[in-house]
Amino acid sequence: MSYPHYYEEVFDGIIIFESKAIDIPKPSFLILGLPDAGLVGSISASHMVRTLKMEEYGGIESYRFFPPVAVIHDGKPHAPIRLFYKDNVAVVVPEIAVPPQAIYPLSMALVEYAQKRGFDYVVSITGAPVPNRMNLEKPRLYWLASSDKAAKLVQELKLEEFKEGLLVGPYAIILKESVKRRLNNLLLLAETYMEFPDPEAAAIVLETLSKVLGIQVDVKKLLEEAELIKIKTRELMRHTTQSLAKMGKGYEYQMPLLYA
Amino acid sequence: MGFDELARIRRRLRELLGEYETVFDESWSELRPMWDVDGTLEPLYSLYEYSDKYVVVVDLPGADLSTLSVDVKGRRLVIRCRLKEELSFIKWGTIQREIRFREYVKVIELPENIDLSKFDVERKDSLVVIIIGKRI
Numbered sequence: 001m002s003y004p005h006y007y008e009e010v011f012d013g014i015i016i017f018e019s020k021a022i023d024i025p026k027p028s029f030l031i032l033g034l035p036d037a038g039l040v041g042s043i044s045a046s047h048m049v050r051t052l053k054m055e056e057y058g059g060i061e062s063y064r065f066f067p068p069v070a071v072i073h074d075g076k077p078h079a080p081i082r083l084f085y086k087d088n089v090a091v092v093v094p095e096i097a098v099p100p101q102a103i104y105p106l107s108m109a110l111v112e113y114a115q116k117r118g119f120d121y122v123v124s125i126t127g128a129p130v131p132n133r134m135n136l137e138k139p140r141l142y143w144l145a146s147s148d149k150a151a152k153l154v155q156e157l158k159l160e161e162f163k164e165g166l167l168v169g170p171y172a173i174i175l176k177e178s179v180k181r182r183l184n185n186l187l188l189l190a191e192t193y194m195e196f197p198d199p200e201a202a203a204i205v206l207e208t209l210s211k212v213l214g215i216q217v218d219v220k221k222l223l224e225e226a227e228l229i230k231i232k233t234r235e236l237m238r239h240t241t242q243s244l245a246k247m248g249k250g251y252e253y254q255m256p257l258l259y260a
Numbered sequence: 261m262g263f264d265e266l267a268r269i270r271r272r273l274r275e276l277l278g279e280y281e282t283v284f285d286e287s288w289s290e291l292r293p294m295w296d297v298d299g300t301l302e303p304l305y306s307l308y309e310y311s312d313k314y315v316v317v318v319d320l321p322g323a324d325l326s327t328l329s330v331d332v333k334g335r336r337l338v339i340r341c342r343l344k345e346e347l348s349f350i351k352w353g354t355i356q357r358e359i360r361f362r363e364y365v366k367v368i369e370l371p372e373n374i375d376l377s378k379f380d381v382e383r384k385d386s387l388v389v390i391i392i393g394k395r396i
Contacts, residue, residue: 134389195306196304197319230322230386231347234294234302234303
């Protein structure tokens with residue numbers, strides 16, 4: 001069975017396809033929910049898709065870098081990374097951990113896609129692992145941006161900026177490439193566990209993302225189903241942790257040498 | 261070949277064997293599900309080493325922690341805990357849709373130098389923290 005592609009681009013072995021023609025009004029946002037610490041991005045992105053009843057319009061595949069996975073939903077095969085949209089917001093939702101060998105090509109492909117498709121903003125949602133997450137009543141949220149325009153999205157929200165440190169993983173590459181290519185990339189990072197799924201941190205990210213996007217994403221159900229979400233995402237978390245270890249995620253605990 | 265050289269080779273062989281076992285365990289763990297047909301679930305956990313202790317943190321979401329049991333048999337830490345309610349996922353996979361999940365079970369191999377005279381279990385929300393002494 002092959003996907004009925006409407007549009008397809010190949011970026012260094014990564015195939016990004018759209019199976020229906022869509023029009024995303026301006027200002028347009030591409031939300032990235034890649035599996036990372038605490039699965040914060042993945043949990044946030046999937047909750048957003050479900051709550052807002054977003055429509056699937058395409059996917060991301062790689063016969064070179066991804067494991068040979070078909071995601072079966074309602075008896076139909078889907079790509080391991082799925083694209084959803086509603087109004088001016090598109091969301092990238094992976095169902096697999098990003099293998100270390102796919103990090104660079106996938107990150108570059110996402111930046112290329114965002115630029116070619118004309119997205120005004122790329123918003124990366126993720127967790128910042130902290131060793132004392134267990135003792136935090138409420139994780140804190142930080143932001144980081146590739147441009148002044150992206151920074152303006154959170155200007156009124158009085159959030160703390162991530163000022164000094166190391167970022168590791170696909171979001172780090174996307175941020176650097178966004179600076180180079182003048183793409184507006186905003187990162188939202190919530191304190192989280194490195195190795196346990198964290199729906200509470202995902203809820204914190206979604207509350208801020210709602211304000212950035214000007215839409216209401218209800219997190220009540222996310223918090224009510226937190227325990228069930230943690231049970232359902234154990235294996236994704238295990239695969240993600242293995243991938244994080246191989247990509248050197250532990251560097252995030254390190255202080256930059258030229259710390260000011 | 262002197263004793264120092266032999267000791268160095270022996271250490272290196274141990275390291276290589278350890279690395280091989282780690283790679284094998286990782287590969288094997290990727291083939292092994294975190295659930296079983298007998299209705300048990302495998303929880304996520306982490307093992308941390310400190311100068312004077314080991315700390316095992318286990319995530320048990322949805323568990324009835326009043327049924328938690330933590331035992332050490334030799335070097336094996338055995339954790340069991342029933343879920344608050346049985347769970348089933350009726351649209352998932354093949355055999356999975358028929359299973360009623362009811363309990364977490366996890367067996368963790370501990371290092372050789374544990375000191376069971378220091379042993380404590382704490383709970384924080386769905387996390388269970390097991391502190392085990394270390395012979396220095």
